[in-house]
Amino acid sequence: MFSHVTLGIADLTRARAFYAPLMELLGLRLRFDSDDEGWIGWQPAEGGRPLFIVTRPLDGRAPTHGNGAMVAFLAPNRAAVDAAYLHALAHGGTDEGAPGLRPHYHPDYYAAYFRDPDGNKLCTVCHTPV
Secondary structure, X not given: OOOEEEEEOOOHHHXXXXXXXXXXXXXXXXXXXXXXXXXXXXXXOOOOOOEEEEEOOOOOOOOOXXXXXXXXXXXXXXXXXXXXXXXXXXXXXXXEEEEEEOOOOOOOOEEEEEEOOOOOEEEEEEOOOO
């Protein structure tokens, strides 16, 4: 469905420290990382698309986040949801909803919500029953 998802960031070094371990926890692998271009991208372990990209805005202005905008990453299991949330909070992220079931979405919807250091809202979610 998607070719790529891109989020604006202010500091590439800070974003790298936040996102690289998070993407590893979720089983995504690095596709590119360029200080010169000002962006970092990850892809599924098997390659191809979709891509997830963080970048300094091309227009040179400060990045902003949208109200109601969110990127949700599919986690392989509930332990990965928990680990991603703890990683985020330990590396400059802020809490938007601790790991747990959200049965109002469906009985096995297990997710955590947080923001990256630039304020972008993220979710890690596992849809698989225990």
